[in-house]
Amino acid sequence: MKALVVKDLHKSFGNVRAVVGFTLEMEEGEFVTLLGPSGCGKTTVLRTVAGFEKADKGEIYIFGKLSNDIPPEKRDVGMVFQNYALFPNMTVAQNIAFSMMIRKEPQDKIKKRVGELLELVQLSGLENRYPHQLSGGQMQRVALARALAKNPKILLLDEPLSALDAKVRQQLRGEIRKLQMKLGITTLFVTHDQEEALTMSDRIVVMKDGVIQQIGSPRQIYDDPINPFVAHFVGTSSFLEGEMLDGKIFIWKDERFEVRKSKVKNGKALMVLRPTHLKMVKDEENVPDGSNVMKGRVSLVTFLGSVVRVHVMIKEEEILVEMPSEDFWGFKEGDEVIVYFSPDFPLVFPKEQNIQ
């Protein structure tokens, strides 16, 4: 049985169409991320699954049960909110125990479960603190423990990491994913951060203006984006506007590139180049045969730790090239360079598809 089925979901707020024809099926134990810019409807989908919003049209099945008219308190889901939403008048232990207290479970059972959960989120010893005495990362761990306390069938995470510092965010990212795999809990995660989506998910749903753009594994989304928007939103890319000839040759300014993956046969087209697909050398003799070649001048070199990103000006367009730090040969601003790429890499889309 599917853990969650959302079928043709529609939701508008006044004149704003927040979600249009959203359909998704989730397997049990799967981690699915809704990814998109703010206002793309991803949070509305999550809130409709939680029961906070009513669908205008469409059905939501939670483990086979039609749930459209079930109020949030009767749905078997747990949720973690962006701003933690811990009850400020209760201690950590009371917060975590809240759902069990509502169900009037015996005290000793509650105490045992709270202890287990605190250990799970590595906060043992803090049960008597109040939320305002905790750091952001600790608060979000408590919120996670509280959401897991009632053993929900589905866990909903609404941008749980976006209010945290970069360091804590990265750490918690890994922890949440490990915890999710350990418990095998079906999880629907909402974020606008592509890195979170790529690192944590089994599958990613990329959304824009309430419409699903693409559903796929992180690898599929990154390597084989379905349109320029997905390519632009997930990962870094350079875009070249040109013209396709016979589905094989891409003409950009006065350059001709051979390409193998084009969605256009003839006419105006947009080529997507990932910085990692591009290579850079000083002399033309080092370029492998059959590569597409461009000449340019380095305008900026930025060091990102494990990789170095070089901005190269080619015919008044800035193109990004990334290479592992250890392969970086010390190009500097102003150097004349040769950039090349294999015909296998670039994707070509029809021009009318917008990246924004």
Next chain:
Amino acid sequence: MRKSEKRWNIIAHIILIVFSFIILAPILWTIRTSFATDVIAYEIPPRFFFKPTIKNYINILVENNFIRHFKNSFVVSLSSTLISIPIASLAGYAFARYNTGGERLKFTVIATQMLPPIVLVIPLFAIYMKFHLVNTLHGLTISYLAFNLPFLIWILMGFFEGIPKELEEAALIDGATPLKAFLKIVFPISAPGIMAAAVLSFIMCWNEFLFALVLTGASSATIPVALAALQTQRGVLIGKLSAGVVMAIAPIVILSLFIQKYLVKGLSFGAIK
């Protein structure tokens, strides 16, 4: 602390002391007069040191029936507060969370406060005559209720709006019904705010003069009305009046200390995020 900072600090304090004194002087003088005999009270130039007497307090309580007026004030202020707070809480909550009636209803509620009370007091008196509500404590309570509710609704609405919606949603998703979420989460968190609003309502009723003057009679007069009555044809009974004023202020001063504590507590709960 640097020298110039220190000097500014001293100047600031001198200014503050002067203004505090300007505000406090009449009150202090009233307190002083309340312990003086009429002879000393009217003496010019005034005497600062004299043997204090509590005769004014005894006289006003016994001769002028102030125990009764105190009771009246207390009954009216307390009952209108106790009735208005639950109504205002629920109304404010509905406005804040469900936007009941939209912006227009919110505005209408506050718009009732824009009429000067004096416009309403005569028609109200005529209506009260018909319903035999003049010179009754419940009549006065009803009028206070009507005039305090919009104000309290707005105060509490602002307070509820400050409580993140996610807190209730978190309670709902954890299995609480909407009523339970209100009672277990929203109510405890907003208790300081509700308490502050209650104290404010009490103070407004306690100090109200115009409606009390028109709608009450000798037996139902509240403190402000009774104090005004001390301006007699034989002149102002300054000793008694002072004693009455001091007694009228006392409960408010005590309440103000309470409200301060709750306001501070209310602010510290701002750390919800």
